[in-house]
Amino acid sequence: MADAISVRGLVKQYGPVTAVAGIDFSVAEGTVFSFLGPNGAGKTTTTEILEGLRRASSGEVRVLGLDPWTDGRELHRRIGVIPQDFRFFDKITPKESIEYYRALFHTQVDPTALLAQVELSDKANARYDTLSGGQKQKLGLALALTNVPEICFLDEPTTGLDPHARRAIWEVIRRLKREGRTVFLTTHYLEEAELLADRVAIIHHGQIIASGTPQEIIRAHGRPARMRVDGPPSIAEYLRSHLGLPVDASDGRVEVDLARKEDALRVLEALQASGLPWSSFATEQDTLEDVFVRLVGRMDDGAIKSEAAP
Amino acid sequence: MNPRHVAADFRVVARSYLRNSAALFFSLFFPIILILLFGAIFSNAGSTTVSVEVLNEDHNSPASQAFLAALSNTSIVSVHLVNVSTVDPAGFAAWLGQNGYAVGLVVPLGFQANYTNHTPVNLTLYTNPENPSAAGAAEGAVQGVANAFNLRAANGSAIVGLGPGATVGSQIYTYIDFLIPGLIGFTILTSPMFSMVDITNSYRKDGIFRELSLTPLTRAEWLTSRVIWYVLLSFVTAGIMIVTGVALYGAHVLLTAGLIPYLVVGPFLFVSLGMLAGSIAKTPESAAIIGNIITFPMMFLSGTFFPVSSFPTWLQPVAEVLPLYYVIDGMNQVMLFSNASRAAFDLAVVLVIAVAIFLLAIRFFRWRDE
Numbered sequence: 141m142a143d144a145i146s147v148r149g150l151v152k153q154y155g156p157v158t159a160v161a162g163i164d165f166s167v168a169e170g171t172v173f174s175f176l177g178p179n180g181a182g183k184t185t186t187t188e189i190l191e192g193l194r195r196a197s198s199g200e201v202r203v204l205g206l207d208p209w210t211d212g213r214e215l216h217r218r219i220g221v222i223p224q225d226f227r228f229f230d231k232i233t234p235k236e237s238i239e240y241y242r243a244l245f246h247t248q249v250d251p252t253a254l255l256a257q258v259e260l261s262d263k264a265n266a267r268y269d270t271l272s273g274g275q276k277q278k279l280g281l282a283l284a285l286t287n288v289p290e291i292c293f294l295d296e297p298t299t300g301l302d303p304h305a306r307r308a309i310w311e312v313i314r315r316l317k318r319e320g321r322t323v324f325l326t327t328h329y330l331e332e333a334e335l336l337a338d339r340v341a342i343i344h345h346g347q348i349i350a351s352g353t354p355q356e357i358i359r360a361h362g363r364p365a366r367m368r369v370d371g372p373p374s375i376a377e378y379l380r381s382h383l384g385l386p387v388d389a390s391d392g393r394v395e396v397d398l399a400r401k402e403d404a405l406r407v408l409e410a411l412q413a414s415g416l417p418w419s420s421f422a423t424e425q426d427t428l429e430d431v432f433v434r435l436v437g438r439m440d441d442g443a444i445k446s447e448a449a450p
Numbered sequence: 451m452n453p454r455h456v457a458a459d460f461r462v463v464a465r466s467y468l469r470n471s472a473a474l475f476f477s478l479f480f481p482i483i484l485i486l487l488f489g490a491i492f493s494n495a496g497s498t499t500v501s502v503e504v505l506n507e508d509h510n511s512p513a514s515q516a517f518l519a520a521l522s523n524t525s526i527v528s529v530h531l532v533n534v535s536t537v538d539p540a541g542f543a544a545w546l547g548q549n550g551y552a553v554g555l556v557v558p559l560g561f562q563a564n565y566t567n568h569t570p571v572n573l574t575l576y577t578n579p580e581n582p583s584a585a586g587a588a589e590g591a592v593q594g595v596a597n598a599f600n601l602r603a604a605n606g607s608a609i610v611g612l613g614p615g616a617t618v619g620s621q622i623y624t625y626i627d628f629l630i631p632g633l634i635g636f637t638i639l640t641s642p643m644f645s646m647v648d649i650t651n652s653y654r655k656d657g658i659f660r661e662l663s664l665t666p667l668t669r670a671e672w673l674t675s676r677v678i679w680y681v682l683l684s685f686v687t688a689g690i691m692i693v694t695g696v697a698l699y700g701a702h703v704l705l706t707a708g709l710i711p712y713l714v715v716g717p718f719l720f721v722s723l724g725m726l727a728g729s730i731a732k733t734p735e736s737a738a739i740i741g742n743i744i745t746f747p748m749m750f751l752s753g754t755f756f757p758v759s760s761f762p763t764w765l766q767p768v769a770e771v772l773p774l775y776y777v778i779d780g781m782n783q784v785m786l787f788s789n790a791s792r793a794a795f796d797l798a799v800v801l802v803i804a805v806a807i808f809l810l811a812i813r814f815f816r817w818r819d820e
Contacts, residue, residue: 193660216664227656231469232462243458244665267469283661 143202144169144291144322145190150199152185152346159185161346162199167339172313172323174337176330178436182346183326184224187295190324191221204290217245220289224296224326226280230269234260234279237268241286249286257315258282259308274305281312291322299328310336330429342432344439354428361435362426367407369394371418378414379407398423451674455667459675467679477641481687482694484633488755489626489699499528500584500591503554505542509534511562517595518557526591526625527553543576552578553588565599590625593760601787626699628757631781634688636754638716639774640745641687642680646724647741650815651734663817670812673725680717688713708784711797716777719804723773726811748774753782773803 145167152160160182167173177183188194189201192208192215201208206215228237238251255261258278263271271279277297284292294313298306313336316323327333333340334354341351350357369375376389379396383406388395396407404423411418426434467473502521508514509531522529532554537545539556546554554576564571575592577585653659662672688709695701727744731737751765752758752774758766769775780796783789 191664193663213666217666219664221664223657223660225657226661227658228661229462229466229658231466236462236465240458240462241665244455244667246454246666 142169146202148200150201151197153197158346163348165341167322169322170320171338172317172336174333174340175326176333176340177343181343183343187293187326191293219291220284221293222280222284222297226276228268231267233265233267235264238282238286241283245287247287254282258312274301292316293324295326296328330432334428344436349435349439358426358431362431365398365423365425367396367398367404367421367423369418369421375416375418379410382410451671455671456675459672460678463675463679477683477687481637481691485691485694488629500553500587501530502527502588503530503532503551505532506557507559508557508561513562513565514557520595521591524591526587546576552584590760594757597759626695626701627786630691630695630701630703631778631785632754634691635774635778637687638684639720639748642717642720643724643745646721647728647737650725650728651737659817669815677718677721680721681714684713684717703785706784708793712777712781715800715804719773719800719807722808722811725815726807729815748772753778776800
């Protein structure tokens with residue numbers, strides 16, 4: 141599959157400050173790519189360079205085969221963008237806004253259908269300044285889709301939204317993917333990325349510190365799976381001496397690291413054999429969020445430089 | 451420049467404006483209030499006119515008599531002739547003070563001879579500093595009439611036309627006549643300037659320019675739709691002001707097609723200037739300051755509320771560097787004096803400035819950052 145976006149050695153400097161310190165990644169056509177990172181990591185700068193809103197200091201950037209800065213006008217006809225904190229004309233309604241974009245882009249989309257798609261039909265004729273935060277974001281999304289874009293750039297599209305509005309936007313993203321369009325999603329919500337993204341890259345201090353599918357990242361950077369058992373501390377003693385697995389006991393809980401999935405069975409058999417009283421068990425695995433917090437935290441402690449992966 | 455883009459953007463501008471009650475108030479009712487206010491202050495005929503004691507040393511000349519008749523016709527002042535044989539010209543100031551008169555005017559001997567020869571002739575106006583409003587009104591009236599006389603002379607009208615029996619009164623302009631072109635100029639300046647400075651900044655801050663930069667709309671198209679809107683608005687406000695001025699204060703204005711170019715080029719100039727001011731500013735605060743620095747001198751010194759000819763002579767050259775001066779002067783020429791050549795010159799000045807500012811605004815105005 142061809143790359144919708146490819147970035148090689150991208151650097152962006154603001155005076156003496158390096159916002160993006162030489163990153164490489166690519167996004168395959170028709171996939172959802174999620175770009176993650178703490179505030180100030182270089183997410184928005186990178187996104188704006190891809191959108192042709194900022195000029196790269198060095199490196200090669202191709203979006204749909206175009207240089208975003210020099211071929212901006214051509215590119216903007218083929219991409220849709222919903223910026224972080226989308227704002228629009230106060231006194232204009234969603235329907236009028238879409239008609240406006242439709243005239244600018246010379247497309248034939250039906251405003252009513254587009255508003256239904258983003259679940260904003262009931263506010264089609266309400267002025268922008270009367271819309272809620274979620275409704276404004278939905279309008280931003282509808283406008284980003286007015287030109288039937290090949291790539292959608294969604295910059296924190298669900299920040300500050302209630303769960304219902306967030307789900308509505310997720311649904312639109314899934315539909316875009318089904319339609320074979322490429323989605324470039326930046327978000328603060330790790331579960332959102334885990335849920336929607338085919339591939340993820342984590343940027344921190346201007347460098348990509350992890351990339352791959354969410355599962356690959358969790359496997360590479362997460363802690364092993366664990367089994368948690370509720371019961372007396374004597375269980376910990378018993379398991380440690382009988383299994384040879386790392387066991388951690390604290391707060392009335394016992395945690396056993398599972399190196400392989402067969403270890404789960406061994407723990408349960410040992411528990412049964414011990415005759416000790418235990419009430420319940422559960423297995424736990426790191427989420428993308430756990431991995432993200434750990435990676436970013438460790439890098440801030442200065443320990444992760446060697447792990448930085450392209 | 452794609453007309454479809456301009457039309458689409460124009461619809462957004464018009465809807466935004468018409469749905470904004472504050473903007474509507476300032477563009478439609480504020481002009482009426484201005485005319486009512488200034489008209490009421492300065493056009494009060496009769497009881498509150500300023501008395502002027504006039505010593506006419508050239509009392510036998512038709513020119514001086516025509517001048518005083520014209521002065522009387524302004525209805526800003528009432529002229530009282532002082533008997534030349536009873537008052538010594540050298541002691542005129544003292545005589546005014548002794549008798550409690552606030553304003554006196556001396557028309558010198560040889561007024562007509564000088565006027566006929568196009569030689570500068572100076573009237574002497576005595577005013578009492580303790581009564582500045584009377585002094586100001588009298589000075590304005592005398593200057594206004596002098597201006598009309600000077601224009602006549604410059605037009606090459608024969609002095610004979612000023613002789614006794616000539617209908618001088620119909621040629622004389624009252625304050626309200628000057629006020630209408632002045633206040634039309636005032637709104638042509640203020641409504642686009644304030645709104646463009648504000649919009650240029652808030653759209654940048656809110657990321658709306660960033661949004662628009664991702665569409666095929668160009669900066670020139672964006673600016674053009676706003677120019678069109680403010681041109682339409684200037685026609686509406688000019689109409690409102692003319693109707694109010696004529697209906698309430700009997701203003702004498704000529705409604706000619708010559709007014710139209712000013713109502714087009716004026717807004718074109720100030721929409722561009724507002725956007726330029728908003729674009730070169732880095733913050734909303736500095737934008738407001740830059741906007742005010744540009745706007746306020748023009749608001750008061752371009753002949754908006756008072757004819758520039760009534761300004762102190764040292765201030766008049768200042769007015770002549772302000773673009774609005776040429777808009778208002780041009781409108782005065784077409785609406786009052788029918789002076790086509792000077793109107794054309796004013797229009798040319800405005801047009802050149804407007805095109806230059808438009809190009810500068812497009813150059814400095816950025817959708818996106820480096």
